[in-house]
Amino acid sequence: MSDRLDELGESTAVVLVTFTDPDNLDNYRNTNPVPFPILIDPDRSAYRAYGLGRGSVRRVWGWRAARRYLEIIRNGGLRDLRRPTEDTLQLGGDFVVAPDGILAWGFWGEGPDDRPSVDDLITEVRRTRS
Numbered sequence: 470m471s472d473r474l475d476e477l478g479e480s481t482a483v484v485l486v487t488f489t490d491p492d493n494l495d496n497y498r499n500t501n502p503v504p505f506p507i508l509i510d511p512d513r514s515a516y517r518a519y520g521l522g523r524g525s526v527r528r529v530w531g532w533r534a535a536r537r538y539l540e541i542i543r544n545g546g547l548r549d550l551r552r553p554t555e556d557t558l559q560l561g562g563d564f565v566v567a568p569d570g571i572l573a574w575g576f577w578g579e580g581p582d583d584r585p586s587v588d589d590l591i592t593e594v595r596r597t598r599s
Contacts, residue, residue: 473587474504477594480568488513489555516559520577523558528580530557537582557581565593573597 474483483505489497491509498507510516541547563585565574574593576585 473591476591478598480598481594484508486510486515488516488559513559519562519564519572519575521560521562523556524560524580526558533580533582563590565590565597567597 477483484507485501485503485505486508487497488510490511494507494509508515513521560578560580561584562578563576564572567573574597576589578584
């Protein structure tokens with residue numbers, strides 16, 4: 470996504486909202502380098518307001534996750550794996566808020582790997598402007 474931010478235009482603000490602990494923000498930024506602001510929601514009030522729930526253990530830590538971790542290990546990434554410091558069951562989402570502050574489009578993830586495509590996000594931002 471970050472390599473396509475210029476397609477959104479200068480009037481579009483992109484932010485990442487996370488529930489990481491404020492004391493962990495520097496580590497979070499090092500682990501997740503993004504070129505836009507990070508907002509912290511440690512009590513998850515924004516997550517609740519947007520209707521983002523928690524996934525089941527089976528969905529979050531099922532075969533897909535196991536397959537992904539095996540792939541990481543096979544590719545020599547074992548040393549890069551760390552114990553999670555966040556709630557791994559918290560589901561995420563992607564949202565487009567119109568200039569008037571009204572939610573124009575939303576994507577509520579059903580699992581940790583469930584995300585809209587960058588093309589879909591850009592399309593929705595453009596649609597919101599017209």
